[in-house]
Every structure is written in structure tokens, then in C-alpha cells.
Amino acid sequence: MEKEIAGKKINVNEEGYLIDFNQWDQSIGEAIAKENNVDMTPRHWEVVKYLQGEHKNNVPLSIRKIGKSNVIDIKEFYALFPQGPLKISTKIAGIPKPASCL
Amino acid sequence: MKKILILGAGTAGTMMANHLQHELDKKLWEIEIIDEKVEHHYQPGYLFLPFDIYTPEDIIKTIEEFIPKGVSLRKGKIDKIDPMANQVKMVDGTSIAYDVLIIATGAKIAPEETAGMRGSEWQKSVFDFYTFEGALALRNKLREWDGGNMVVHITEMPIKCPVAPLEFAFLADSFFKNKKMREKVKITFVTPLSGAFTKPKATEALDHLLQEKNINIESDFAIESVDNERKMIIDYGGREIPFDLLVTVPTNKGDELMERSNMGDDLNYVPTNKATLQSLNYNNVFVIGDASNVPASKAGSVAHFEAEILTENILRFIKNEPLKEDFDGHANCFIETGGGKALLIDFNYTHEPVEGTFPFPGVGPLRLLKESRMNHMGKLAFRWIYWNMLLKGTHIPFVSAQMQEAGKQY
Structure with missing residues (x-):
């Protein structure tokens, strides 16, 4: 479905995750963050850029992996993106919601 | 004589031993399976034990009685796999050379x-x-x-x-x-x-x-x-x-053997091609069941479907034929919902569980994603199927290794 984010028409799925990363830019991330009550700081962007890089390299994302990444520990990850940091940060990053691997 | 070595005599390893025993030419191939344990546990039964629905006797048999004649069972602890040398080293110092290795060492709690x-x-x-x-x-x-x-x-x-x-x-x-x-x-x-x-x-x-x-x-x-x-x-x-x-x-983590052998990911699961079940790093190493990192459920039904496809791929591998990319992540699970009822779900990598009928499209008799007594009977019957058909590698009638889309409401 199409949704207007930061004044642009963007393709998202039912849960609001971007379908095409090429439509992503920082203003889109900013708008999604706002919707989720996250105030983006340079540290937030650092983490988002890291997640986008991992996604580009096809690394499956999990809280455990992020905790071991040396980019951020789990405690801080929760502090930056409270309540479901992986869900919220990937949405802001414009990448798919990580499959929890069943 | 060439050797197929199977690590782990749980659900997946035992099924592979039985499948390969039927399929391989014994003049050319010997099959060996290694496990350090003596007992084979019906793991789905652990769910029922706390509620006094099953007794320990219901869920424990010996490993030995499910290993077919002609397959040698070695009891002992494995120290390391050396995939570059095509060798497995035991804790007691013995080395075992293999031509094809099947890893079926499962997962356990940590x-x-x-x-x-x-x-x-x-x-x-x-x-x-x-x-x-x-x-x-x-x-x-x-x-x-x-x-x-x-x-x-x-x-x-x-x-x-x-x-x-x-x-x-x-x-x-x-x-x-x-x-x-x-x-x-x-x-x-x-x-x-x-x-x-x-x-x-x-x-x-x-x-x-x-x-x-x-x-x-x-x-x-x-x-x-x-x-x-x-x-x-x-x-x-x-x-x-x-x-x-x-x-x-x-x-849950894969076996520590993977860490010692430097063959696992951060949870000791072995990186595996999700369609062929071949190791991503070594051509003559295959992985089945909970030990792999494929994004399918870690469940006996998955190992069962994998075993049918892996058997064919191992036969192809030893004939130097291209592997079939057939495994679709198929899982089929009964969910006990209490009060003598259960749900059934059937899904794969790409298709989520939905409502419908199983195994016969439009007929059933099992209903997908709906509570019923029939599903509960199915779950209880499954213990018999496990001991008498599944481990022996007998094909379960009407249930294919790949998921069927017919009879489902997408």
C-alpha cells in the first residue's frame, strides 16, 4: 500500500515497513521516528546506518547479534529505541522487519 | 570402501541412517553413526511429562533399537571435526575418516x-x-x-x-x-x-x-x-x-562441537544452503535438523521432510550430479490447546500457516488452524508414528516433503 511519509508517496507493507529501500532518505526515517515517538540524535543515525549496512550485506539481524556488534550494546539499544528496539529501528532504517526465524 | 559418517543419532540422524541403509550400495559404501548417549528420547513428549500425561517410559527407548542392521553405531564423545582433512576426532583419540559427513547434532538449551x-x-x-x-x-x-x-x-x-x-x-x-x-x-x-x-x-x-x-x-x-x-x-x-x-x-544453541571445530555461527548453528541442505563451506558436508541455520522451524517434522530431500541429494552428490534445490522449509505441527483439543499448522519458508484442510484438500480430515478433537487425536497418534514410521524413514502416506498449497485459504 501507499502511504504519505514526509510529503512523499512511499510503498509500505501492512505494518508500515518500506517495501523498496530506494525510496528511503533521511527525511523519511525522521518522519517514521516521529510517528514512533523517537527523537533522532546523531547516535540514533549511527545505529540506523549500521543496520542498513548489515541488511545490504544480507546479515540476518537479531538483538543478540547487535549486542555483540561492538557498535552498540543491548542496554543502549533499548534506551535509544524503547519497546522493541529492533522492530522500531528497522522501520526507521527503511529495511524489512527482521524475521524471527521459526 | 567409502564412508558416510553421521554425527548424532537423534531424530534426524537416525532417519538418515535408515534412509541411506535402504538406498546405498553396501559393496561400495559403509555407514557409521556416532552418539555419546544411550537413550533415544521422544522429545515432543517432554511437553506432556510435567502434567503427568506421559510417563518417562512413554518417551524413552534406546538409540540402538532404531539403528538398522548394516549401519555401525559408535558410542563416544566427539572432540572435533576437521573438515579440511575429512576427519572426525573423538575425545578418546581415535580419528575417523569420511567421504561424506552428515551433521545431525541438534540443538539444546543454554x-x-x-x-x-x-x-x-x-x-x-x-x-x-x-x-x-x-x-x-x-x-x-x-x-x-x-x-x-x-x-x-x-x-x-x-x-x-x-x-x-x-x-x-x-x-x-x-x-x-x-x-x-x-x-x-x-x-x-x-x-x-x-x-x-x-x-x-x-x-x-x-x-x-x-x-x-x-x-x-x-x-x-x-x-x-x-x-x-x-x-x-x-x-x-x-x-x-x-x-x-x-x-x-x-x-537454544547448536552443539559446542561446532564452536570447537570453528564450523558454527554465533549460536553454534552450521551455515547451510536452505534449499539443498549442503554446508555452505564444505561440499561433502551436509546438515539436517536443528543443527543447521536454515530459517525453518526447529522441529521433528522439518527434519523428516528434510531427510527425504537430503537422501536424494546425497545420492546425487556421490554420483556427481547437481543437487536438487527442493527443500522449501515445510513444517507441520500440532498445537495442543488443552481440554482434549489441538490445532494443526502447515507452512513453509514463504507460506504462513492459514486455515484449510489436511492432508486432502477440501476434505481433511484434519482442519488447519482450527481447534478440534481430531487434531488432538492426531497429536497423540503421532508418538506411535514417530517410533514406528518416522525414525525408520518410512514415508508417511499423503504427506509430501514439499508443502501443498491446495486446500488452504490464502
Whole structure:
């Protein structure tokens, strides 16, 4: 479905995750963050850029992996993106919601 | 003489031994299987043990009785795999050379991954039911427990049989009702996921069942530690959930052998091609069941479907033919919902569980994603199927290795 984010028409799925990363830019991330009550700081962007890089390299994302990444520990990850940091940060990053691997 | 070596004589390894024994030319190939244990446990039975539905005798047999004649069974602990040298080294110093290696070493719980989990309350008010010892200790506890806060908890995904914790919560509801003490027990289901299950349609159905049974759900809970003194589980965001009885599914990991051999990922699962089941790093190494990192459920049904496809791929591999990219992540799981009923779900990598009929499209007799007594009978019958057909590699009639889309409401 199409949704207007930061004044642009963007393709998202039912849960609001971007379908095409090429439509992503920082203003889109900013708008999604706002919707989720996250105030983006340079540290937030650092983490988002890291997640986008991992996604580009096809690394499956999990809280455990992020905790071991040396980019951020789990405690801080929760502090930056409270309540479901992986869900919220990937949405802001414009990448798919990580499959929890069943 | 060439050798196929199978590591692990659990569900997956035993099935492979039986399949290959039928298919391989014994003049050219010998098959050996290694395990350090003596007993073969019907692991789905661990769910029923705490509620006195199954006894230990129902779920324990010997490994030996399921290994076919003509396959040699070696008992012992493996020290290391040396995939560059095509060798497996045993702890006792023996080296075993192989031509083809099948890794079927499974997954197990690692409570030590969470601070305080294996603390002073372990097996006093903190239990697991993914081991025989854990399920038995929990049975003894439940026989005398007089009520309070029961918390059923998943530490992190992936875990073996991802629906088992939900089934545990449903069965607990039934169990306490039967004991006429349901009103004395508050049941809370705590999960790192956003809902009861990861796939949307099944989550909807299961969330509804939780509500109906008055089971509270706490989602998006990533546990940081267990506080043994205050009897709380605490997540990274500082959320606290109190318990009188914690039934947890600790982090699951592949065998430490993978770490020693430098062949696993950060959870000791072996990187595996999800369609062919060949190791991503070594051509003559194949991985089946819970030991692999493929994004399918860690479940016996998955290993069963994998075994049919892997057998064919191993035959192709030894004839130098291209492998079939046939494994689709097919899983088929009964979900006990208590009160003598069960749900059935059937899904794969790309298709989530939905409503429908199984195995005959439009007919059934089993209904998908709906509670029924027939499904419950199916689940109980499954123990017989497991011992008498599944382990022996007998094809289960009408149930194909690849998932069928017919008869399902997408």
C-alpha cells in the first residue's frame, strides 16, 4: 500500500515497513521516528546506518547479534529505541522487519 | 570402501541412517553413526511429562533399537571435526575418516546465556521443560504447587518447536482447571516476539485462544536477567515481571562441537544452503535438523521432510550430479490447546500457516488452524508414528516433503 511519509508517496507493507529501500532518505526515517515517538540524535543515525549496512550485506539481524556488534550494546539499544528496539529501528532504517526465524 | 559418517543419532540422524541403509550400495559404501548417549528420547513428549500425561517410559527407548542392521553405531564423545582433512576426532583419540559427513547434532538449551537463570532458584521455582531432567523436576513441582503467578517464558528465538511454550501455557490452563485450582493461578505468557507467534494469521488465532483461556500475554520482552531473590524477570528496557513459578525456554544453541571445530555461527548453528541442505563451506558436508541455520522451524517434522530431500541429494552428490534445490522449509505441527483439543499448522519458508484442510484438500480430515478433537487425536497418534514410521524413514502416506498449497485459504 501507499502511504504519505514526509510529503512523499512511499510503498509500505501492512505494518508500515518500506517495501523498496530506494525510496528511503533521511527525511523519511525522521518522519517514521516521529510517528514512533523517537527523537533522532546523531547516535540514533549511527545505529540506523549500521543496520542498513548489515541488511545490504544480507546479515540476518537479531538483538543478540547487535549486542555483540561492538557498535552498540543491548542496554543502549533499548534506551535509544524503547519497546522493541529492533522492530522500531528497522522501520526507521527503511529495511524489512527482521524475521524471527521459526 | 567409502564412508558416510553421521554425527548424532537423534531424530534426524537416525532417519538418515535408515534412509541411506535402504538406498546405498553396501559393496561400495559403509555407514557409521556416532552418539555419546544411550537413550533415544521422544522429545515432543517432554511437553506432556510435567502434567503427568506421559510417563518417562512413554518417551524413552534406546538409540540402538532404531539403528538398522548394516549401519555401525559408535558410542563416544566427539572432540572435533576437521573438515579440511575429512576427519572426525573423538575425545578418546581415535580419528575417523569420511567421504561424506552428515551433521545431525541438534540443538539444546543454554540457560547460562542469561544472567541469573541458572541461579539459586533453578529447579526450585525456575524450570525448563526442554530437557528430560527439567520436565521431570517440573512435574514433581506441579504435583504439589498450590498456586500463584505462573510465568511461561521464551528467552530468544530461534528455539526448538517454537509452539511448545504456547502449548505449555494451554495445557497448564487445563491442568489447573482439572485440579479445581485455576482461580489460584495467574498464567502469563512472556515472549520476545510481538505476539503469540511470528506469522500473522496464526498469531491472530493463538492470541484469541490465549484470551479465551484467560492467559495474559507480555510481548516484546527481551530478557536481561532473572532476579532470584525478588523472583522477577527483567528485560533490557527495565520491565519487570514477577513470578512464583517460572517455566522458561532458555536460549537454544547448536552443539559446542561446532564452536570447537570453528564450523558454527554465533549460536553454534552450521551455515547451510536452505534449499539443498549442503554446508555452505564444505561440499561433502551436509546438515539436517536443528543443527543447521536454515530459517525453518526447529522441529521433528522439518527434519523428516528434510531427510527425504537430503537422501536424494546425497545420492546425487556421490554420483556427481547437481543437487536438487527442493527443500522449501515445510513444517507441520500440532498445537495442543488443552481440554482434549489441538490445532494443526502447515507452512513453509514463504507460506504462513492459514486455515484449510489436511492432508486432502477440501476434505481433511484434519482442519488447519482450527481447534478440534481430531487434531488432538492426531497429536497423540503421532508418538506411535514417530517410533514406528518416522525414525525408520518410512514415508508417511499423503504427506509430501514439499508443502501443498491446495486446500488452504490464502
